[in-house]
Amino acid sequence: MNLEEYYSLFSEELLCSCVPFWLDHGIDRKYGGILNCLDREGNVYSDDKSVWMQGRAGWMFSYIYNHIEKKEEYLKLAKSCIDFATNYCIDTDGRMFFTVTKDGKPLRKRRYWFSEIFYIMANAEYYIASGDRLYLENAKKYFNFVYGMYIDPASDPYKITPKSYDTTRKMKTLANPMVLLNAAAVLRDADTENYEQYTEQITKLIEDIKKFYKPEWKATFENITENDEVLLASAPCRVINPGHNIECSWFLLEEGLRRGDEAIISLARNIFDNAFAFGWDTEYGGIIYFKDILGKPVEAYEHDMKLWWPQNEAAIASLMLFKATGDSRYYNIFEKVTGYAFAHFSDREYGEWFGYLRRDGKVTEPPCKGHTYKGPFHTMRMLAKCMKIMESELDI
C-alpha cells in the first residue's frame, strides 16, 4: 500500500473506529472521567477507574483536538478526565493514586509516579488546546515534583515500604527516564517560555537512557545496576521488552529530528533495529512480549503472547525512521507490522483493537478492549502520530 492509502486507513480507524468506541462507551456521565474496563462490544465490565487512564485519555483527546480534528466533544472529555483526576485522584501528600472507585474513592496507590506522568501530559496538552493557564500550572507543578523525585528519590513524600533490598542489589529502570522524557517533550510545547530548561532536562534524560543500550549485546535492557552494568546471573535482569525498547526509540527519534542531532537519531535507530530484530516473531508474525537476552526462559506467564501496544509502537517507530532516513527497509517493516496488527488486533465488527493475542495470533477469550492498562491511548496515539508523519510526507 502507498502512503495515501495508509492515510485513509489510519484516519478511518482512528475517527470511525477507536474514537467513537470510547466516546460511545467510555464516558462516565455521572461521576466524570473515563471508564476503562470495556469488553469487546463496549460494555463496562468493571467500574473501578485507572488513574493512568484519566491522564492518558486527557492527553489523547486533547492531542487529537490539537492535531487532527477540532471537535468540542474531544475537549470536553479531556477536561472531564483531567478534572476527575485533580478532584479525586490526588492524595494528601500530593502523590496520585493508581486506581479509584467510579466515584473517586482510593483503591490503590503505588510507588511508581506514572499516574503523575500521564497527568502532566494531559494538563500540558489540554492547556495548548484550551489556553486555560490553570492546566499549564498543574502540568508544571507536577513535572517539577516528579523530576525532583527522579533526581532525588528521597524527596518522594510517599514513604512506602521499599519493594526490594537496595543493600543487596540496587537497580535502575529504563521506564523512569523514558516516560519523563516523553512528559518533558509534551510540556515543552506548552510551556514555551521555559523551552531551554526542558531541553536541558531532556538532554540529561537521554544520557541516562543511553546507559541501558548495550551495543555489545545488541540490546536495550529494562534494568541495569547502579553502576550501569547488566546483571546476567539474575533472570529478571536479563529480560528484554522489545515493545518498550521500540517505544523508547521513537521518543528519542522525535527529539533527534527536532534538534537535527545525528547522534540521537543514530541511537534511536540502533535501539529500534536491535529490538525489532530480536522481538519480531518470524514464525507467526507480531512482536513478542518478553524475551531473555540469552534465549533462556522468561518467568512471566504471558512472555510469548502478542499484546496490542508493542505493535503500535513499532508502527510509529518504523514510519518515523522511514521519514528520517528514507530507507525503504523501514517502510517494509511498517508494512509488515501494520499488516499483522490490522489483520489480528483491529475489530471491524465492534470497533477498537483487541488487547491480547496468544502467540499464534488468536484472540484470548473472552476478548477485551479496555482495562487498567489499555484504554484510549496506544492504538489511538499510533494512528494519530502516523497520520501526522504521513501528512508531512504527503504535504497534506
Next chain:
Amino acid sequence: MNLEEYYSLFSEELLCSCVPFWLDHGIDRKYGGILNCLDREGNVYSDDKSVWMQGRAGWMFSYIYNHIEKKEEYLKLAKSCIDFATNYCIDTDGRMFFTVTKDGKPLRKRRYWFSEIFYIMANAEYYIASGDRLYLENAKKYFNFVYGMYIDPASDPYKITPKSYDTTRKMKTLANPMVLLNAAAVLRDADTENYEQYTEQITKLIEDIKKFYKPEWKATFENITENDEVLLASAPCRVINPGHNIECSWFLLEEGLRRGDEAIISLARNIFDNAFAFGWDTEYGGIIYFKDILGKPVEAYEHDMKLWWPQNEAAIASLMLFKATGDSRYYNIFEKVTGYAFAHFSDREYGEWFGYLRRDGKVTEPPCKGHTYKGPFHTMRMLAKCMKIMESELDI
C-alpha cells in the same frame, strides 16, 4: 487405564522423571538449599532463590521419604532446604523473605506469610522423618506466629505499607484460610500431643473457607467482602481460579475423610464439581487459569493459558473423590485430566513437567521447568498423593 497401570505410570513419573530432575540439577552444593530456576534440560538459568521453594522442597522430599521411599538423599536435600531457610531467609522481625540471592542475601520480602506456611510444612514433615525435635519446635513456633497474624493482622511485626485502602473496600482472600488449613493438617501429624488444638483450628478455618463458596453462583470466589459478599461490580472480585478451588476441595476432602464428616465431604465435592465444570476447557482440554464468573474479560494477560498446577490439583481431587464416593464420574474425570496432563505437560525427553502451555496446549517458548513459583512441589505432590490413594485402593 486401570489403577494398577496408573500406579506404574505415576510411580515411574515421580521416581524416574521428577525426583531425579531436581536431585541432578536443583541442589545447591555450595550454599545449600535448592535452585528453583531450571530450564527444560535442567540448566540453572537464574540463581536467585525462592523462599517458598525452600519450604516446598523441604516438605516434598520429607514427604516422599516418609510415604514413598526411604532414601537418605531425600532427607539430606530436605534438611539442606530447611536449614538454608532458617539461616538466611528470616528477617530480624521474624518474618521471612520472599526471594534471596544464592548465598542468602535478601532480595524481596512480601506482605503475605506464604514463605512461612511452606516453612512450617517442611519443618513438620522433616520432624516426622528425622525425629529431630528442633524442627518440630520451629514448625510450632511459626504456626503459632502465622495463625496469630491470621486471627489478628495487627500482630504482624512487618509494618509494610498497606496494598489497598481498607476504608474504601475491605476484602478477604480464600488463600489465607486455605494454606493455613493445609499447614495445620501437616503439623497435626507431627505434633500429635496437640492434636485437639489443631483440629479445633482446622474447624474454624473450614468455617471461614465455607464463606467463599456461593452455591447461588455455583462457584467459590477468591475474594469476598468483609461481610462475606461477592462484589460483582469490580472485575478483580469476580475472578474464579478453578485450579485454586480444586486444590481447596481436596484439602477439605482429606479432612472430611479423616473425620468421617459428611458435611465437609459434601462441601468439598460441591466446590470441586463447580470448579471443574466451570474451568475445564471443552475446546482444547485442560483447566483454564482464570475465568470471570459472568463470562466477562479477565485482565490478567495469561487468563486463558494452561498452567501445570491446576491440572495437578484436579488429578488429586478427582481420584480422592472417586475413592470417597465410588462414583465412576470422578474416575472418568481423573482419566480425562491425567490424559491431558501427561500428553501435554510431561517431558519424556528431559524429565519433569513444562510450566505453561498456551490455551491450545502448545508449550510456550522457551519452555521452563522451574521458577519462583514452580519447583519440586505441585507435580510431585500430585504423583505422590495419587500413589498413596491408589495404594489404599489396591491394598499395596
